[in-house]
Amino acid sequence: MSIVVTGATGHLGRHVVEQLLEKVPAEQVTAVVRSAGKAADLAARGVRIAVADYDAPETFDGLFAAGDKVLLISGNEVGRDRVGQHRVVIDAAKAAGVALLAYTSAPGSLTAALADDHRATEEVLLASGLPYVLLRNGWYHENYTENLAPVLEHHAVLAAAGEGRVSSASRADYAAAAVAVLTGEGHENRTYELGGDEAWSFAEYAAELSRQTGEEIVYNPVTPEALTGIMTGAGVPEPAAAAFAGADVSIGRGELVVDSGDLSRLAGRPTTPLAEAVAAALKG
Numbered sequence: 203m204s205i206v207v208t209g210a211t212g213h214l215g216r217h218v219v220e221q222l223l224e225k226v227p228a229e230q231v232t233a234v235v236r237s238a239g240k241a242a243d244l245a246a247r248g249v250r251i252a253v254a255d256y257d258a259p260e261t262f263d264g265l266f267a268a269g270d271k272v273l274l275i276s277g278n279e280v281g282r283d284r285v286g287q288h289r290v291v292i293d294a295a296k297a298a299g300v301a302l303l304a305y306t307s308a309p310g311s312l313t314a315a316l317a318d319d320h321r322a323t324e325e326v327l328l329a330s331g332l333p334y335v336l337l338r339n340g341w342y343h344e345n346y347t348e349n350l351a352p353v354l355e356h357h358a359v360l361a362a363a364g365e366g367r368v369s370s371a372s373r374a375d376y377a378a379a380a381v382a383v384l385t386g387e388g389h390e391n392r393t394y395e396l397g398g399d400e401a402w403s404f405a406e407y408a409a410e411l412s413r414q415t416g417e418e419i420v421y422n423p424v425t426p427e428a429l430t431g432i433m434t435g436a437g438v439p440e441p442a443a444a445a446f447a448g449a450d451v452s453i454g455r456g457e458l459v460v461d462s463g464d465l466s467r468l469a470g471r472p473t474t475p476l477a478e479a480v481a482a483a484l485k486g
């Protein structure tokens with residue numbers, strides 16, 4: 203029996219494995235990765251490594267065992283058949299008779315196109331009859347704090363979110379919720395709406411950046427079309443730029459404010475304040 207984490211060499215997956223290792227012996231953790239080389243550090247610490255690819259169903263044959271608890275971290279290739287990719291993992295988990303499959307989804311309130319794959323995957327998971335947990339992750343702080351260079355250069359935060367607010371949290375916070383579910387009891391067939399304790403607006407974000415940098419940084423609200431154009435002009439592929447702009451529209455409508463309290467409850471502590479994530483990013 204193992205706790206199995208897919209996408210383990212991704213940003214969220216690494217946080218999950220790191221936090222699991224604080225709670226359970228390394229030999230009880232299996233990292234599912236596409237490249238064993240990328241996971242060499244985890245193997246050195248005693249984590250079991252399984253090499254598999256959502257695009258190659260046969261690589262999941264025999265990967266899971268009865269009683270395993272599985273975290274399926276959603277794929278990151280927007281525009282691919284992500285639902286088909288996730289179905290490969292769910293089918294293999296079902297065939298093995300795992301005890302639990304937790305899936306990193308999107309907030310139930312999110313209507314942006316980005317959420318379509320998540321809603322469809324949730325349906326596949328529920329139809330499988332497996333004991334499930336839906337970890338409906340809200341936005342990451344890192345969506346913003348990892349992209350500070352153009353903001354600092356132009357002294358402007360650009361977004362197509364109007365006055366909308368977003369309750370983001372750090373990836374480490376979402377990982378803590380996943381670890382609580384994977385190592386705790388009584389989470390079967392539960393849906394958690396996960397978001398940071400505090401929602402913020404882009405004007406407030408710009409003000410926080412100004413405060414911490416000592417420079418004047420303003421919020422420039424733009425239309426979704428303008429944002430898509432600016433992003434494609436900067437080299438972002440059109441589908442990704444359109445998906446970003448669509449997410450901003452959802453923020454403008456308040457769809458990424460998650461006030462359930464589920465995240466801090468599962469993590470057992472308050473979520474990371476945006477100001478803290480900004481400070482860490484500015485420190486570099």
Ligand SMILES: NC(=O)c1ccc[n+]([C@@H]2O[C@H](COP(=O)([O-])OP(=O)(O)OC[C@H]3O[C@@H](n4cnc5c(N)ncnc54)[C@H](OP(=O)(O)O)[C@@H]3O)[C@@H](O)[C@H]2O)c1
Nearest residue numbers: 209211212213214215236255256257276277278340341342
């Ligand atoms: N809530 C948010 O704000 C937000 C923002 C961005 C993304 N997301 C979603 O949340 C997921 C986790 O976030 P993250 O920051 O950890 O993303 P990430 O760093 O891009 O990690 C994605 C992981 O998925 C793995 N993966 C992708 N395609 C795969 C395939 N065909 N077979 C097996 N593994 C595959 C990647 O493997 P490699 O390590 O081999 O590349 C990587 O480990 C993302 O994939 C995306 O669905 C959420």
